[in-house]
Amino acid sequence: MADPVTVAVDANGADLGPAEVGAGAALAARRGTRVLLFGPAAEIGPVPEGVTAIDAPVSVAKAPEPAAAVRSTPEASIVRAARAVGAGEADALVSGGSTGAAIAAGLFHVKRARGVHRPALAVVLPAPGGRVLMLDVGANVEVRPEHLVQFAFIGAAFARAVLGVGAPRVALLSNGEERARGTRGVVAAHAAIAARAAEVEGVAFVGNVEGTDVTAGVADVIVTDGFTGNVALKLMEGVSQSILGAIREVAGASVRARAGGLLMRPALRAFRDGIDPEASGGAYMLGLRRVGVVAHGRFGRRGFAEAIGVAERAVRGRAVERTQEDLEAAGALRRAPSGAAASVHPSS
């Protein structure tokens, strides 16, 4: 294996506390990853081998205004972790705290990759016979067509670099399959992605998909704005919970059904594990100069170890460099200097 990869990890914000994040870091270190762990030394306890602990007790994970808190709290653990990445001391960022704080810290201190309008938040969803990467799921509530165009290539590059998809099929989420369906922004993005995808070897634009198709396995990357993507992601969580809850209720409704439920339990558990978000490490911040992974606050050590593992695979798979190459090939890099727009964005 090549040189070890170094991942900066914010230990604050996890529901199970900094020590659990430390245990995840220890698991990752045992697999050969170097971890810089930013958090309260007193709570983390003995530092595992392969982990460098930096005492950073201040947390902004519960701040009501994450971007403002990140700006006004340079000593916050997420800020210090992001600065370490920005300064080249680490190759990738992992946070288990507030998504908003992680995005703000990433924007301010890791910074946007050259030519990228807006970093996006991506998640992996289960689909028959594989997985699908959906972005944006919440970083950008309002987008312009050129943002959606970039999301398409940013997502495709990540799918190739990290998810092992050779030639990703990219789709645009809309309210109908025809190219004229959708908001004005979606319709414009459709035309632009179709034209530009033809320039990028190994990326296939399959057009619009509807909500029914998200989990149908018809695309590897699904592009949408952060408002729709956030609603869609949380709706999937809610519907899954409702259905599994209803089935649990059904399984207790009669002696027959209860016996059936008991017999099905091992198989149902296997199914539930298949849709476990811990297995995918959380959400990915893409479009920064380095990859960031936002672990879910409720993750345990296994989930944090996987988040660090995804960050390492992104570095080894050259996710950021491939994104640049694909955006360049697509002619989708932002040409204008980062004047007004750049200074406005982080505060939004």
Added chain:
Amino acid sequence: MADPVTVAVDANGADLGPAEVGAGAALAARRGTRVLLFGPAAEIGPVPEGVTAIDAPVSVAKAPEPAAAVRSTPEASIVRAARAVGAGEADALVSGGSTGAAIAAGLFHVKRARGVHRPALAVVLPAPGGRVLMLDVGANVEVRPEHLVQFAFIGAAFARAVLGVGAPRVALLSNGEERARGTRGVVAAHAAIAARAAEVEGVAFVGNVEGTDVTAGVADVIVTDGFTGNVALKLMEGVSQSILGAIREVAGASVRARAGGLLMRPALRAFRDGIDPEASGGAYMLGLRRVGVVAHGRFGRRGFAEAIGVAERAVRGRAVERTQEDLEAAGALRRAPSGAAASVHPSS
């Protein structure tokens, strides 16, 4: 019971053919509803008692541009049915064909209710301990805040008049619960609904809800734009199918699990019937001078009978009149004369 209610029904467009719609009309007629059935007489066959059949063989249900087809095809069955409603020959409209054609025919011939900016398409979703009405799910892909405000009161009036909800809790779908979360339009709508709901007796605005809350039973009416609503609705269908399919697969994975699946089958069937869209009659066109119901194309006679039943209940429950009263009380009626906006809208 009061005077019989007359419902105009378009028999074209249903997957099972006009005769199946006719059978649904016969079921409704047996319960006392008068039905005007517009469709191909040759295919409908013998006319059941209580049903008046009008030979209207021309269908635009499969037209690629529904609004244009409705405009250029005055003899189409959906156009003739909508005209019958507009002329006062029937009290409500039911269609099993294309949603787009039904919306266009409703706009042109039933016409918007006084003071309504944009009619919306609403559906009933299952939720623990009840049902939730979500609108818009596709009639208006782009909306202004004042449209969302009207959807809130249009939905609440329908919930009271037809769904038996005494004091509906109305929520706005967003990417976070805080009032500042969402697109600029959603944030503006939040403030306006909060201010206006206080003026309407029996309507409680519970603020923003996230995707996870849609099926959680925290609101009776969920308001969103037609793009997000359409994606959300179809995503729910897709996720439900995926999960039930995966469970079916799991249930066949081992002898133990298969035995368990067999024992659970009656209970699972009861659960599936609970989320059956036929039971709610389809989607509702609200904000017109009369109520319209768009049955799903795949419905059988039972679904069409229920669609006609919902239309009848909407008439008896004074859904349209209550909507006017609530919009008036909320100060949310469109004040401006229906000049440019009115003539522009139907073509969009």
